[in-house]
Amino acid sequence: MMKWTAALKTGVALLDEQHREIFQWLAELQSAADDERTLFGVYSLTRLKQYTRAHFAAEEALMKSAEFPGLVEHAAEHAAFRQRLDELMLKSIGQDISTDTVEFLTNWLTTHITKTDMAYVPYLKKPK
Ligand SMILES: [Fe+2]
């Protein structure tokens, strides 16, 4: 299971804090999957959903105010993830969370942070 590491650091304090929290919920989700704790799995997935929603909104607001030119494409990736997460939540009702699901979410978020999120860093850190 991928953990949050310094390689995922954007240098934007608020967003790094949120990324860390997202990884915290991924770890909780993994432990729910390992122990086959269905209710805890659903709870962790719900928390992950809330955290990613709040995080995506914060990120999009910062990109907008920094006039980041890739905002539309970036926001589309967020929307696709939200939709996928909704589908996974529906699928998970009454079932154990599978390790495949946790892996998918972890891989998606890791790739998104290292590729897509990193692209906004020079814009967000640019002095105004
Ligand atoms: Fe992010």
Ligand SMILES: [Fe+2]
């Ligand atoms: Fe993002």
